[in-house]
Amino acid sequence: MVVLTPVLASAEDTFDIVLERLQFKESQHFHYQETRHLALLTQPWVATGELFITPEGMIIAQQSPTSILTKITENKLKYFDDERDVRRSIHLKRPFDVPGMAPFLQMLFRDKQQSSPEEHYNISFSLEQERWLLVLSPRLADRNKIKAMTLSGSQGKGPDFLNLEYTDGDQTEWKLSLLTHGHDVANILQKALDKINEEDDFED
Amino acid sequence: MRIRRLSGNRSHPDGKQKSPEAVWFIFVTACLVVLAIWTTELRTNIGDFFFPGDNTDSGFLAGQIQSEEFSRRYLISINHTGIADTTATKFTGKLILQLGKVNGVKRVWRAQFDDDDMGRLLDSYQGQQIHLFSLTPEKDFSALFRPEGLATQARTVKKALLGPDPMRTKSILEHDPMLLTLNWFKKIDRQFNHPNITAGYTSFFLETESSGLNTNAQSAIQKNLQKIFTQVNADFNQAFSIDYTGVPAFAVKIRNQSIKDVSRISTLSMAAVVVLSLLVFRSWRALLCTALMLAATVAVAVLITQLIFDHIHGLTMALGTTLVGVCIDYFIHSMVHAGNKTGKQRKQAIRKIWPTLITGGVTTVIGYIALSISGFPGLQQVAVFTGSGIITALILSRFVLPGLMELLNVAIMPAINLKSFLKIATNCGLRYGVLVMIVVTAIIGIPKINWGNDLNLMTPEIEKLKAKDIAIRSRMTSLQPGRFILIEGSTTEQALKTSESLLPVLNKLQAQGNLQTFYPPYPWLASQQLQSRNQQAWDAGLTPDILQSWEAELTNTGLNTAALPPIKNNSAPILDLDRVRDSPAWLLISRQFMLLPDKTTIAIWLGKHDPESIRSALANIPNSRYYSQKESIEQLTMAYRNKAQFMLILGILAIFVILLIRYRSFTSALRALLPAAFALLILLGIWGLSGSPMGMLHLIGLLLTAAVCVDYGIFFIENKSDNTTLTFQAITVSALTTSVAFACLGAAENPALHALAWTVAPGVLAGFLLCPLVLRKNNQGQGGYLNK
Numbered sequence: 008m009v010v011l012t013p014v015l016a017s018a019e020d021t022f023d024i025v026l027e028r029l030q031f032k033e034s035q036h037f038h039y040q041e042t043r044h045l046a047l048l049t050q051p052w053v054a055t056g057e058l059f060i061t062p063e064g065m066i067i068a069q070q071s072p073t074s075i076l077t078k079i080t081e082n083k084l085k086y087f088d089d090e091r092d093v094r095r096s097i098h099l100k101r102p103f104d105v106p107g108m109a110p111f112l113q114m115l116f117r118d119k120q121q122s123s124p125e126e127h128y129n130i131s132f133s134l135e136q137e138r139w140l141l142v143l144s145p146r147l148a149d150r151n152k153i154k155a156m157t158l159s160g161s162q163g164k165g166p167d168f169l170n171l172e173y174t175d176g177d178q179t180e181w182k183l184s185l186l187t188h189g190h191d192v193a194n195i196l197q198k199a200l201d202k203i204n205e206e207d208d209f210e211d
Numbered sequence: 212m213r214i215r216r217l218s219g220n221r222s223h224p225d226g227k228q229k230s231p232e233a234v235w236f237i238f239v240t241a242c243l244v245v246l247a248i249w250t251t252e253l254r255t256n257i258g259d260f261f262f263p264g265d266n267t268d269s270g271f272l273a274g275q276i277q278s279e280e281f282s283r284r285y286l287i288s289i290n291h292t293g294i295a296d297t298t299a300t301k302f303t304g305k306l307i308l309q310l311g312k313v314n315g316v317k318r319v320w321r322a323q324f325d326d327d328d329m330g331r332l333l334d335s336y337q338g339q340q341i342h343l344f345s346l347t348p349e350k351d352f353s354a355l356f357r358p359e360g361l362a363t364q365a366r367t368v369k370k371a372l373l374g375p376d377p378m379r380t381k382s383i384l385e386h387d388p389m390l391l392t393l394n395w396f397k398k399i400d401r402q403f404n405h406p407n408i409t410a411g412y413t414s415f416f417l418e419t420e421s422s423g424l425n426t427n428a429q430s431a432i433q434k435n436l437q438k439i440f441t442q443v444n445a446d447f448n449q450a451f452s453i454d455y456t457g458v459p460a461f462a463v464k465i466r467n468q469s470i471k472d473v474s475r476i477s478t479l480s481m482a483a484v485v486v487l488s489l490l491v492f493r494s495w496r497a498l499l500c501t502a503l504m505l506a507a508t509v510a511v512a513v514l515i516t517q518l519i520f521d522h523i524h525g526l527t528m529a530l531g532t533t534l535v536g537v538c539i540d541y542f543i544h545s546m547v548h549a550g551n552k553t554g555k556q557r558k559q560a561i562r563k564i565w566p567t568l569i570t571g572g573v574t575t576v577i578g579y580i581a582l583s584i585s586g587f588p589g590l591q592q593v594a595v596f597t598g599s600g601i602i603t604a605l606i607l608s609r610f611v612l613p614g615l616m617e618l619l620n621v622a623i624m625p626a627i628n629l630k631s632f633l634k635i636a637t638n639c640g641l642r643y644g645v646l647v648m649i650v651v652t653a654i655i656g657i658p659k660i661n662w663g664n665d666l667n668l669m670t671p672e673i674e675k676l677k678a679k680d681i682a683i684r685s686r687m688t689s690l691q692p693g694r695f696i697l698i699e700g701s702t703t704e705q706a707l708k709t710s711e712s713l714l715p716v717l718n719k720l721q722a723q724g725n726l727q728t729f730y731p732p733y734p735w736l737a738s739q740q741l742q743s744r745n746q747q748a749w750d751a752g753l754t755p756d757i758l759q760s761w762e763a764e765l766t767n768t769g770l771n772t773a774a775l776p777p778i779k780n781n782s783a784p785i786l787d788l789d790r791v792r793d794s795p796a797w798l799l800i801s802r803q804f805m806l807l808p809d810k811t812t813i814a815i816w817l818g819k820h821d822p823e824s825i826r827s828a829l830a831n832i833p834n835s836r837y838y839s840q841k842e843s844i845e846q847l848t849m850a851y852r853n854k855a856q857f858m859l860i861l862g863i864l865a866i867f868v869i870l871l872i873r874y875r876s877f878t879s880a881l882r883a884l885l886p887a888a889f890a891l892l893i894l895l896g897i898w899g900l901s902g903s904p905m906g907m908l909h910l911i912g913l914l915l916t917a918a919v920c921v922d923y924g925i926f927f928i929e930n931k932s933d934n935t936t937l938t939f940q941a942i943t944v945s946a947l948t949t950s951v952a953f954a955c956l957g958a959a960e961n962p963a964l965h966a967l968a969w970t971v972a973p974g975v976l977a978g979f980l981l982c983p984l985v986l987r988k989n990n991q992g993q994g995g996y997l998n999k
Binding site for chain 2: 046047077086097
């Protein structure tokens with residue numbers, strides 16, 4: 008079921024416009040701040056870094072508190088923790104079914120999905136104080152135990168805030184600031200990957 | 212040699228005195244043929260044919276091939292070189308989905324576990340993190356419970372929570388508050404992330420409901436596999452290609468080739484024998500008579516082999532068709548001697564040559580008995596098949612043939628004029644010239660014999676299939692195919708203990724750079740002894756002080772102790788093999804276990820390694836050894852060849868002893884052997900000069916040649932009819948039919964049969980041509996050729 012809040016003015020964002028805007032069109036380069044609120048931690052945990060959205064998927068280059076690189080493609084998640092010398096490769100059974108990030112990635116790469124997000128999530132759309140807001144909640148019990156995902160951004164712009172709420176009450180927030188988009192992103196990303204590839208076979 | 216006009220069939224005065232036994236014989240033959248066709252189970256299992264059960268190394272291979280679970284699996288490889296990863300994933304996903312729906316397919320799974328599989332794996336090992344913690348639990352738990360150990364573990368918990376899958380971490384923490392599962396997972400992680408896996412290929416497994424050796428079912432599945440692949444590939448512009456391997460693929464290929472060979476050889480040899488018989492006898496009645504005798508002989512041979520072995524191998528049938536060529540000798544020899552006689556005279560004529568036939572038959576059977584004790588399992592069947600056929604043929608020749616000839620009104624006389632040949636052959640100059648030439652050829656050629664490894668020839672197309680198998684497997688793993696460490700134990704527990712004792716040795720080799728990687732059963736499974744030690748070390752270490760220190764470390768790390776379950780004594784049951792077999796892990800490790808009621812064999816797969824270092828490291832560890840499939844097969848081949856050489860000599864000696872007993876004369880026994888001996892010499896000499904590799908199969912061919920040629924020597928020197936020309940006519944027809952039957956093996960696709968064809972066919976021809984050349988008339992004894 009898609010619940011649509013009435014659109015107040017024709018110039019304002021609508022569900023369809025936002026959905027269209029979310030879908031990948033060109034590479035984007037963000038600065039991000041991730042905050043995890045976990046019951047098992049005495050303090051919220053904060054990480055910052057750069058996030059790239061490319062035609063193949065997403066690359067998260069965490070810079071603090073430690074350097075960690077995560078590469079997500081349609082069928083694989085590769086995780087490289089420089090400090091702990093941990094390398095993980097997870098084969099994804101469904102496209103972009105990354106624990107925690109699945110709804111966001113599936114909306115970004117809708118054309119690579121076998122089904123639309125509406126089939127798996129109840130989606131509500133609203134406009135509040137010059138910002139659009141999308142809330143997705145799984146129709147069925149989610150394997151990744153996500154209760155709801157909230158995505159929002161300024162009117163006429165892409166997303167700058169993502170909040171994942173888990174069934175056990177834990178939450179993860181992402182704050183995104185767009186740095187560049189278009190062709191420049193590929194060069195920046197390539198430099199970042201080249202630096203990593205000198206030391207490791209991170210790339211396929 | 213010149214063929215003259217035949218005398219054809221004749222009616223005779225006793226023609227109306229039909230033998231009731233002969234009528235019964237025809238009826239019984241029909242029943243036997245029907246029974247043989249009805250009850251015969253034709254198998255093409257390569258393991259049955261090649262690997263003796265008395266050798267553990269080959270037994271492991273045979274066991275792997277015969278293992279129900281293993282034999283039902285295909286390894287399928289999709290080539291998507293140059294195609295986008297995402298497109299390849301879509302294609303493979305669709306193909307796997309479609310293949311999973313095929314009738315007879317039990318399951319299809321990827322060579323690499325996906326996230327869901329990993330979840331199921333972790334679920335199935337829940338609670339085992341303490342039992343499988345370490346190979347040296349006392350030391351490692353002690354280290355864990357030290358302040359720095361606890362601090363490290365607390366940091367591990369936090370990092371995992373902040374890693375790529377916090378939800379899974381939280382789920383594990385509910386049962387494993389110290390997250391020891393991660394220690395276990397790190398050890399098995401390399402199983403999922405093999406280095407050097409070829410890019411551009413995706414591999415997955417397909418398991419069928421029916422046995423891999425059920426070639427009818429597997430053939431249907433392979434057709435469906437190809438059909439579905441083509442359909443799915445059509446949606447992707449035929450961009451992908453497929454390869455598959457596994458026991459079912461081998462079995463179907465070999466079955467198809469065996470069936471093709473059996474039908475081709477039997478049709479061809481039957482046709483050749485029919486044409487030859489008609490040419491020589493120009494009598495349909497004689498042909499019918501021979502055909503009935505052969506049908507009865509083959510049916511009895513099939514039934515006896517089936518009775519003893521419960522099945523007949525395809526290669527036995529292919530080799531067994533030469534039985535036609537061997538047994539027909541006795542019928543033809545009898546028919547020629549009795550062909551122009553009737554009634555009692557006919558019976559007397561056959562009775563007269565019966566001792567000669569018996570001697571010939573016994574010497575031939577001895578050749579086949581020697582084959583059966585050569586140690587090659589498949590040849591035991593061939594020996595039983597042909598041996599029982601020869602005995603049947605001898606009995607039929609003596610007791611049924613006269614009546615049958617009477618019933619069918621057969622009267623024949625081979626129209627081959629051999630007088631001129633016999634005259635030339637007995638010319639002393641020619642005789643000595645030929646003999647000197649043979650001896651010189653043998654002296655020059657035999658030292659040049661190129662002994663080759665021809666065991667691989669026994670499996671048609673097996674080399675190509677093996678190469679493909681290695682290529683496909685190398686795309687998904689860095690394992691060295693066909694090389695591993697074998698560990699034996701009277702129980703699984705014992706084998707596991709030995710494998711655990713090996714691990715420090717292998718770790719050392721790895722550190723020295725002599726072993727890239729290795730895949731033992733631990734930590735998928737550990738011996739009960741090791742699990743108990745882990746349990747005890749854990750329980751002993753959980754003192755109140757430690758519990759307090761752990762809580763302090765959690766707090767220091769920023770973890771909320773109130774939200775984490777407390778650590779406590781482990782109450783989970785010890786992991787046993789049955790539980791592992793029920794877990795997704797079994798898909799990965801089942802091939803490493805061969806479980807028999809009285810023995811368990813475990814294989815430790817190896818990555819790139821230095822064989823000598825591994826061998827010497829294992830030298831002092833009982834019940835373990837380095838195994839190389841290639842070397843093992845080479846050793847097996849050499850052992851077979853040595854045994855075949857020994858059997859060839861032993862067989863000829865045994866034949867000589869029989870002749871000695873029969874003739875009570877050393878010279879006569881030797882003379883009966885001479886044509887066969889010279890035939891072997893010339894074959895060996897020519898083979899050596901040609902430079903072609905000669906192996907076990909050629910030796911077997913030589914043994915058969917000797918066994919058959921000795922018959923001709925016996926027939927010739929005994930000359931029971933006191934008519935050298937008639938005897939030689941009979942031998943000529945026999946030798947021609949035998950040669951033709953063996954030469955037909957050359958039409959097979961299986962190159963193993965070529966080796967026999969091109970040894971026995973020319974050998975038999977040489978043996979019969981040498982009879983008048985080698986054997987001189989001495990006017991002393993019966994028939995003029997025997998020394999009394």
